[in-house]
Amino acid sequence: MIPIMDEVFNARNDNYYHLRRACVDMGQGDLCLARFTRHSVFSGVAMAGTLLELICPAGSLPALKAAIDHGADGVYLGLKDNTNARNFSGLNFDNKSLAEGIRYAHNKHRKVLMALNTYPQPATLARWQQAVDTAASAGVDAIILADPGLMAYANKTHPELRLHLSVQGSATNYEAINFYHEHFGIQRAVIPRVLSLPQVENVIRNTPVEIELFGFGGLCVMVEGRCLLSSYACGDSPNTFGACSPGHAVRWQQTPKGMETRLNGVLIDRYADNEKAGYPTLCKGRFEVQGETYYALEEPTSLNTLELLPEMHRLGIAAIKIEGRQRSPAYVAQVTQVWRAAIDAVKNNAEHFRAQPGWLAQLDKVSEGSMHTLGAYYRPWK
Amino acid sequence: MIATNNLPATQQSTVSVAIKKMLGRLPAYPATQAFVTAFNLTVWKKLKDLDWDGLYGKSFSVVIKDLPMAMYFSVTEKGLRALKTTQPDVVFTATFMDLIRLALRLEDPDALFFNRRLLIEGNTDIGLRVKNMLDGVEFETLLESFPGMFGKAVMFARKKLQHRRAQ
Numbered sequence: 001m002i003p004i005m006d007e008v009f010n011a012r013n014d015n016y017y018h019l020r021r022a023c024v025d026m027g028q029g030d031l032c033l034a035r036f037t038r039h040s041v042f043s044g045v046a047m048a049g050t051l052l053e054l055i056c057p058a059g060s061l062p063a064l065k066a067a068i069d070h071g072a073d074g075v076y077l078g079l080k081d082n083t084n085a086r087n088f089s090g091l092n093f094d095n096k097s098l099a100e101g102i103r104y105a106h107n108k109h110r111k112v113l114m115a116l117n118t119y120p121q122p123a124t125l126a127r128w129q130q131a132v133d134t135a136a137s138a139g140v141d142a143i144i145l146a147d148p149g150l151m152a153y154a155n156k157t158h159p160e161l162r163l164h165l166s167v168q169g170s171a172t173n174y175e176a177i178n179f180y181h182e183h184f185g186i187q188r189a190v191i192p193r194v195l196s197l198p199q200v201e202n203v204i205r206n207t208p209v210e211i212e213l214f215g216f217g218g219l220c221v222m223v224e225g226r227c228l229l230s231s232y233a234c235g236d237s238p239n240t241f242g243a244c245s246p247g248h249a250v251r252w253q254q255t256p257k258g259m260e261t262r263l264n265g266v267l268i269d270r271y272a273d274n275e276k277a278g279y280p281t282l283c284k285g286r287f288e289v290q291g292e293t294y295y296a297l298e299e300p301t302s303l304n305t306l307e308l309l310p311e312m313h314r315l316g317i318a319a320i321k322i323e324g325r326q327r328s329p330a331y332v333a334q335v336t337q338v339w340r341a342a343i344d345a346v347k348n349n350a351e352h353f354r355a356q357p358g359w360l361a362q363l364d365k366v367s368e369g370s371m372h373t374l375g376a377y378y379r380p381w382k
Numbered sequence: 383m384i385a386t387n388n389l390p391a392t393q394q395s396t397v398s399v400a401i402k403k404m405l406g407r408l409p410a411y412p413a414t415q416a417f418v419t420a421f422n423l424t425v426w427k428k429l430k431d432l433d434w435d436g437l438y439g440k441s442f443s444v445v446i447k448d449l450p451m452a453m454y455f456s457v458t459e460k461g462l463r464a465l466k467t468t469q470p471d472v473v474f475t476a477t478f479m480d481l482i483r484l485a486l487r488l489e490d491p492d493a494l495f496f497n498r499r500l501l502i503e504g505n506t507d508i509g510l511r512v513k514n515m516l517d518g519v520e521f522e523t524l525l526e527s528f529p530g531m532f533g534k535a536v537m538f539a540r541k542k543l544q545h546r547r548a549q
């Protein structure tokens with residue numbers, strides 16, 4: 001087995017997609033596939049094959065093409081309903097655009113991952129299961145799940161379908177991740193944006209599951225997936241409705257005091273003319289607390305981990321995820337371009353990697369909030 | 383000079399300044415009618431199959447704040463229809479050049495919004511839906527709807543503006 005693996009890696013030290021192909025080409029398909037698609041891949045191999053993939057958001061077909069054309073290794077997308085956490089009107093894929101998107105990506109040997117990362121309710125379970133079937137028959141490379149019931153369904157019904165654990169699953173320790181792996185064959189986990197890098201390293205050292213980290217974009221850190229703030233303000237829970245602060249509850253209005261943003265009538269923020277504005281998510285509002293007005297819960301900054309890339313590379317992170325399925329193709333193109341260049345630079349020479357000012361400027365231009373942060377990854381006191 | 387535009391005044395092409403001057407002098411309703419007619423004869427052909435259900439009869443206003451001019455129109459099954467004045471469901475406000483850059487897909491609407499260069503007032507859901515639906519149509523597809531020479535001119539203008547952004 002090992003010599004075969006070596007040969008595979010020498011030939012295509014690229015990614016799972018190629019690896020699977022190579023195994024089949026060599027007439028060892030079943031043997032390799034058995035290890036790769038269903039069971040524990042010893043982590044050294046998993047890591048060597050899939051280091052630092054760039055996974056970009058696609059809210060539409062043009063966004064998908066923009067991501068692929070600008071160097072994404074894979075895209076993630078969702079269907080046009082509440083089976084995913086970017087359920088905004090006019091966004092996402094129907095069967096036709098899904099088929100075309102998959103064709104476009106696969107022609108260029110890139111992956112398509114489908115997010116099915118909300119939680120089914122008893123009355124609507126069939127919709128989620130059908131979405132799993134749709135993903136499998138359309139030929140996506142993996143589905144990203146949060147609900148264990150759905151994992152069990154996917155595992156049983158489509159054993160060949162690769163499963164990723166969504167950030168919404170909120171698994172922050174290796175025991176939880178290994179549990180999902182052992183019971184449902186989860187092969188990659190997206191880690192919530194609440195761990196420091198040493199904590200991420202601890203997870204990586206103790207699991208055969210590939211680890212994907214968020215690299216850039218809007219932050220949602222309040223125990224991902226379990227936050228009830230939006231639900232409290234407008235009655236729609238992100239986990240079932242599929243959107244935090246849905247458009248129907250949002251109002252922006254220019255007033256003599258500044259631009260006010262409201263969520264179902266609740267004043268979230270008021271911006272002076274020269275201030276950068278944000279989307280009115282409740283966690284990023286400015287509130288008056290004991291006579292002082294400030295970001296009482298969280299600052300509306302964007303995550304940007306560009307400068308941590310060498311460390312992520314050293315740890316053996318399988319993939320970097322870019323947030324923003326609700327954003328335009330122009331955003332996807334600009335962000336993908338920068339991250340492709342940065343990841344290539346790290347892979348070429350991690351020691352001399354420097355985040356170029358031009359990259360940072362381009363990312364800042366499209367960020368929400370007036371600054372970016374390393375998020376929880378960088379906690380010197382940890 | 384457009385106060386909020388990121389291009390220095392010297393870089394504004396004389397053509398766009400001339401167009402702006404001309405548009406600024408036009409009364410709003412005939413200008414809207416001209417826009418709506420051009421729109422219906424060209425890009426509407428490519429857009430009419432989108433999922434417009436729920437948007438028919440809704441009214442929109444586009445405010446070009448540096449002209450200044452406000453256009454009012456609604457969506458019907460036959461395309462856009464110019465309105466004289468109305469209480470619109472959604473209002474988009476931006477400068478002339480930013481609207482052009484948005485139409486040419488050179489600018490990310492959210493980034494413009496965060497930077498206060500685009501304002502969306504009224505029914506946000508409708509506004510976001512229109513934005514997302516239009517984002518879902520490829521630029522090349524829209525371009526096919528223009529007569530040959532005009533399509534080429536649009537492509538040329540886009541390349542020029544793209545080049546400026548890269549500088």
Ligand code: SF4
Nearest residue numbers: 220222227229244283
């Ligand atoms: S309110 Fe904030 S933390 Fe909560 S789900 Fe929305 S974005 Fe995430």
